[in-house]
Amino acid sequence: MTPAINFQGVTKVYRRRLAGQEVxxxxxxxxEVGAGEVCAFLGxxxxxxxxxxxxxxxxxxPDWGDIRVxxxxxxxxxxxxxxxxxxxxxxxxxHLNAEKLLQFHLILAGLxxxxxxxxxxxxxxxxxxxxxxxxxIGKYSRGMVQRLAIAQALLSDPQLLxxxxxxxxxxxxxxxxxxxxIHDLKSAGxxxxxxxxxxxxxxxxCDRAIIINRGRLVRSGSLQELLVAGDQIEIVADQxxxxxxxxxxxxxxxxxxxPSEVRITVSAVHKRELVEKLWAAGxxxxxxxxxxxxxxxxxxxxxxxxxxx
Amino acid sequence: xxxxxxxxxxxxxxxxxxxxxxxxxIFVCTVLLxxxxxxxxxxxxxxxxxxxxxxxxxxxxxxxxxxxxxxxSLLAAWxxxxxxxxxxxxxxxxxxxxxxxxxxxxxxxxxxxxxxLMSGYVVMMxxxxxxxxxxxxxxxxxxxxxxxxYPLVRYAIWAAIALVLVTLIHxxxxxxxxxILAVVALLVExxxxxxxxxxxxxxxxxxxxxxxxxxxxxxxxxxxxxxxLKQASWTEHLTTLAYGLxxxxxxxxxxxxxxxxxxxxxx
Numbered sequence: 001m002t003p004a005i006n007f008q009g010v011t012k013v014y015r016r017r018l019a020g021q022e023v024x025x026x027x028x029x030x031x032e033v034g035a036g037e038v039c040a041f042l043g044x045x046x047x048x049x050x051x052x053x054x055x056x057x058x059x060x061x062p063d064w065g066d067i068r069v070x071x072x073x074x075x076x077x078x079x080x081x082x083x084x085x086x087x088x089x090x091x092x093x094x095h096l097n098a099e100k101l102l103q104f105h106l107i108l109a110g111l112x113x114x115x116x117x118x119x120x121x122x123x124x125x126x127x128x129x130x131x132x133x134x135x136x137i138g139k140y141s142r143g144m145v146q147r148l149a150i151a152q153a154l155l156s157d158p159q160l161l162x163x164x165x166x167x168x169x170x171x172x173x174x175x176x177x178x179x180x181x182i183h184d185l186k187s188a189g190x191x192x193x194x195x196x197x198x199x200x201x202x203x204x205x206c207d208r209a210i211i212i213n214r215g216r217l218v219r220s221g222s223l224q225e226l227l228v229a230g231d232q233i234e235i236v237a238d239q240x241x242x243x244x245x246x247x248x249x250x251x252x253x254x255x256x257x258x259p260s261e262v263r264i265t266v267s268a269v270h271k272r273e274l275v276e277k278l279w280a281a282g283x284x285x286x287x288x289x290x291x292x293x294x295x296x297x298x299x300x301x302x303x304x305x306x307x308x309x
Numbered sequence: 310x311x312x313x314x315x316x317x318x319x320x321x322x323x324x325x326x327x328x329x330x331x332x333x334x335i336f337v338c339t340v341l342l343x344x345x346x347x348x349x350x351x352x353x354x355x356x357x358x359x360x361x362x363x364x365x366x367x368x369x370x371x372x373x374x375x376x377x378x379x380x381x382s383l384l385a386a387w388x389x390x391x392x393x394x395x396x397x398x399x400x401x402x403x404x405x406x407x408x409x410x411x412x413x414x415x416x417x418x419x420x421x422x423x424x425x426l427m428s429g430y431v432v433m434m435x436x437x438x439x440x441x442x443x444x445x446x447x448x449x450x451x452x453x454x455x456x457x458x459y460p461l462v463r464y465a466i467w468a469a470i471a472l473v474l475v476t477l478i479h480x481x482x483x484x485x486x487x488x489i490l491a492v493v494a495l496l497v498e499x500x501x502x503x504x505x506x507x508x509x510x511x512x513x514x515x516x517x518x519x520x521x522x523x524x525x526x527x528x529x530x531x532x533x534x535x536x537x538l539k540q541a542s543w544t545e546h547l548t549t550l551a552y553g554l555x556x557x558x559x560x561x562x563x564x565x566x567x568x569x570x571x572x573x574x575x576x
Contacts, residue, residue, distance in 0.1 A: 057407055059573040077409035085407035091400035093318065095325045107314040108408035152404065 002071040004160050004191040005033040005056060010065035012051055012215075025051040026215045028065070033193055033208070035159075038186050040206040041195040044303055048215040049195045050088055053164050056193075057085060070160060081110070084153035088164040088195075090145055094138030098129050098148050101137060102155060109156040123151040128177070142169035150178065160191045167198060179205055203227075203295040213303045226298055231268040232291035235275065236261050238284040244277070261286055311410055312418045319392050319422025326391065336380065340437065343373045347444060370441045377434050378460055385427050385464035386471035386487040387480075392419045393472065393568075394480040402573055413565045420468060420561060427464040431457050455546070462553035466520045467491075469560035476567040494519035520556050 012026040026048045033039045043049050054060045055067055058075020072079035092101055102120045106112065124133045127147035137145065146169045153161060163182075167175045175198070182192055182205050196202050202209065203223065210220040219226060240255060240262040248255055253266035253274075266274055268290075275285060323329055350365045393416070396402040405415060435456050467487065474483040497516040 054574050057403075059403060059406065061570070061572075075412075077411060080407065080409040083407065085403075087400070087403045087407070089400065090404065092404065093322065093401055095321060096318075104314060104318060105404070105408060108311050108405060108410055110311070110409055112310065149404075 001035055003032040003068075004035045004037070004070055005031075005039075005193060006066075006068040007031050007052070008066040010052075010055065010062045010067060012048075012055060012060065012062050024215055026055075026062075026212075029212065029215070029217050030065075031210050031217060031220050033191060033210075035191050036186075036189050037208055038182065038192040038194065038206045040202040040209040041193060041212070042197075042199070042202065042209055042299060042303075043212040046214075047212045047303075049212065050164060051215075052212070053087070053162055053193075053195060056162060057083070081156065082159040084156065084158035084161045086146075086149045086153045086161075086163045086166050088168070090149035092137045092145065092148065095136060097134050097136055098124055098151070099133040101148065102152060105152050105155050111156060119155070123154060126154070126181075127151040143171060143174055146170055147174065150181070158190070160193070161185065162193050164195045165197070166194065167196065167201065175201065199295045199299055209295065211299065211302055218302045219298075223295070227292045227295060228290055232265055233268050233271045233288065234291050235264045235266065235271070235278075235288050236286040237264065237278050238262070238286060240264065240278075240283065241281050244281070247277075265291060311408075312414050312421060315405070315410075315415060315418025316421035316425060319419050320425045322392070322395070323388060323422070323426050326395075328391070329388070332384065332387075336377075340373065340377065343369065343376070344441075344444070347373075347441070370438075373441055374434075374438050377437060381427065381430050381434065381460055381464055382467045382491065383484075383487070384430065385423060385468040387484060388423045388426055389420065389468035389471040390475040390480040390483040390487075392423060393475050394483075397573065400574075406573055412569050416472065416565055416568050417561075420472060420564075423468045424461070424465060427461060427468070431460050431464075434460065458546075458550060459553075462550055462557065463520075465557040466553060466560065469557045469564060470520070472564035473560055473567055476564055476571050490519060520553070 008030050010026055010029045011024070014023040014025055015021070016023075029048070029052065041049050041052065051060065055062055056069055056074055058073070058080075067074050069076075069079045070082055093104075096104065099120055102123060106120070121133075124130055127150055129144060129147055129151070132140070132144065137148065140148065146166070150163075150166060153163070166182075167178050170178060179201055182194070185192060186205070194202070194206065206223060208220070208222050209226055211218045238261055240257065245255075248264065248266070251266055251270045251274075253264055253270070255262055255264040264274070271288070275288070278285060347366065347369050350369065396405070396419075402415070406412070435453075438456070470490065471483055471487055474486055478486070493515060497512045497519065
């Protein structure tokens with residue numbers, strides 16, 4: 001199956017000819033996003049996320065490497081027919097209103113005004129702009145503009161959605177709505193490539209994550225794989241005899257006594273031995289699982305404040 | 310359909326462009342200022358110096374028409390440059406180019422938008438010419454289509470030149486270069502003067518390379534007197550307009566080529 005997005009060894013350097021400066025934005029970045037996946041694209045500011053998205057859309061050309069979007073070269077109209085795009089800091093024609101703008105985009109999408117008479121109205125309602133459709137976009141708040149950006153991205157029922165910070169400028173309820181919308185799109189089998197700084201949202205809605213820093217890929221994989229925190233195992237037992245405490249300290253294990261159970265986090269190396277000792281001591285093992293870290297922990301570990309390579 | 314939608318949207322943005330509104334106000338004020346001496350001269354005619362007044366009226370009317378026509382070239386260049394640069398600067402181009410729109414379609418839409426505006430300008434210019442002639446007590450002798458076609462072709466050339474330049478440089482620099490080109494194009498027009506050889510060698514290629522705006526001037530065929538119409542054959546019109554359209558097309562293709570390879574973001 002053709003991947004929705006294929007980045008192979010992509011390098012992009014910004015050149016300031018007059019100043020004679022060269023700023024590498026991406027260096028040999030390779031990744032794939034499969035069809036139907038919801039993939040997060042993470043990295044600190046200046047990591048190269050927006051550059052990558054601009055390359056995917058054909059707004060920029062790479063200096064090196066190959067990019068395919070839905071099997072086509074970036075910028076190919078056959079690919080763009082199937083893409084919905086929400087850029088960072090969306091800019092609209094301020095003299096238009098939401099209705100006129102969406103109608104303009106309908107024509108650009110090759111659908112024409114008569115293609116779906118109710119489509120514009122439905123989209124406006126979907127992003128909660130009903131009642132504001134006749135208001136000039138120049139008078140919209142940041143959140144309203146962002147909603148409109150999402151509406152125009154959904155206009156042509158795209159197979160692939162490229163969302164660059166879709167929740168920026170939205171209030172908490174707006175963020176929840178966007179998350180719900182992404183869930184719905186995921187259920188409908190759409191591929192979503194999402195750049196965001198809100199890691200808790202990403203953790204909830206994405207299947208995969210690609211992390212870049214300083215223009216280089218630092219990690220990619222399914223969230224399940226990425227969030228397995230090394231070799232740590234959590235054992236939940238009904239009790240923990242006091243004589244076990246020196247042994248746990250020796251293994252650098254941690255434990256937490258709760259009213260009805262004890263949670264022990266230990267290296268996988270000692271898992272079997274500890275379980276056997278607990279059984280032998282008459283303890284009951286309630287559960288045993290691999291410790292899952294948070295995306296935020298992983299992100300901070302890989303990227304830190306954005307200065308680590 | 311897409312190209313037409315972009316063109317109409319471009320035209321819509323022009324009507325809300327503050328700089329263009331300021332330009333229109335200054336333009337109207339300048340034309341009104343020109344009217345003052347015209348009316349004074351008419352008063353002179355009534356005082357008995359009819360022959361002298363008639364000559365002055367005709368030269369004034371001719372001057373105003375030249376001014377309006379010349380300003381149109383600059384307006385066409387500015388609008389073309391601004392139509393693309395403002396989209397790049399504001400980022401509105403990203404939403405448009407995210408749609409299944411080819412880069413040449415976008416640029417052609419912008420160009421058509423400029424030409425729509427300039428068509429309106431030409432209509433206004435035509436009306437103004439008649440009005441001035443009427444105020445001055447003179448008559449315009451020309452074929453109507455000539456007064457529309459020639460300035461439009463000239464504006465098409467300058468708009469295309471500005472489009473090429475703005476895909477490469479800043480819009481202000483674009484206007485600077487357009488101004489220089491316009492002046493140089495006028496200077497290198499063939500004249501009776503004998504020049505030094507080295508200047509002649511420079512002048513001829515420049516004359517060939519730059520658009521011949523005087524050749525495409527509608528004033529060649531416009532007589533603001535009671536005299537007969539300046540005659541021109543169909544073949545002359547055809548070759549002149551074909552030259553102008555060909556020039557505009559070549560420059561527009563250059564603009565499309567240049568635009569195809571440029572970044573669409575504010576990097």
